[in-house]
Amino acid sequence: MDVFKPLVSVPMPAQARSQQALERFLAAGEGLLAANRFEEAGVAEIAREARSSVGTFYRLLEDKERLLLLLLQRFLMNVEKIVDERFDPEAWADKSLEEVSRGLVGFFVQLYKDRRGVLRALILQGSRDPKVRDRIHVTNDFVSQKTAAVLRLHRDEINHPKPDKAARFISHMVLGALNQHTITGNFGTTSQRELTDELGRVFLSYLSLK
Known part of the structure; x- marks a missing residue:
């Protein structure tokens, strides 16, 4: 789409x-x-x-x-395609809520690791160019909606009074943390594996809070 x-x-x-x-x-x-x-x-x-x-x-x-905008545009289109394919709820139907949470976070972390240079440029350009910033918002909303669609499989296990809203919100939180990681280069001495584990815990804990 x-x-x-x-x-x-x-x-x-x-x-x-x-x-x-x-x-x-x-x-x-x-x-x-x-x-x-x-x-x-x-x-x-x-x-x-x-x-x-x-x-x-x-x-x-x-x-x-124009070259930079073409590169950012190509990246966004690629993200759209990958997320649309990977976040098909049927592909996650046999996973537990914990497995889904860690799997989604692992996907986000790997994406940011593999394309850190483009993402850094996207974030910086978005801070200067309203048109790019608007596209970033569209991207984030798209990802959060697809995340919510996957988590809807475990709607009864999410303790938030508005499960879909919680799913979209935690997606934005994780993306925001990874944006910070992309700009600064690290979270202190946290390795990629630790980053995935800790963000996975945050993701799951938020959904499980009453």
Whole structure:
């Protein structure tokens, strides 16, 4: 399902060579984001990383901000697709509430770990650009709704007077904690496994509170 409206549109080049160049620019930008070097990199460096030219960059993308928005847009669309597939309630039907809680948190933590560079850029760009910030809200709402759909399987075990609201709220809480982790780089000396375990406990405990 198409939840996200485009942040930016770039016409697909007609020639195969230009299409390949565009993909290389996107891959180069992704690599720079992963290395936390995108902001300091100039167009010449991006073109060099993409094995292309500055002229081709400007012809296909116009400016560096458009490349960034394309990368963020592609990430959001990928998140939409993965969450839509992985959060199918039928796939979780044989799991206990504890297993569901830890499984959902584990998915979130792994996603943030694998794409920390893009997520860091998304969070920072969202703090500056209202359009990006609005898309982040849409993404978070989508994820929280899908989380609630999975947890609805255990509605009778959730002690909150409004189970769906609780499911959406705890999803936002976990995402907020991971946003903080993405920006600062750590939670003190907490490892990824400990982070998953502790957030899983928070997730389950909140749903179990009377």
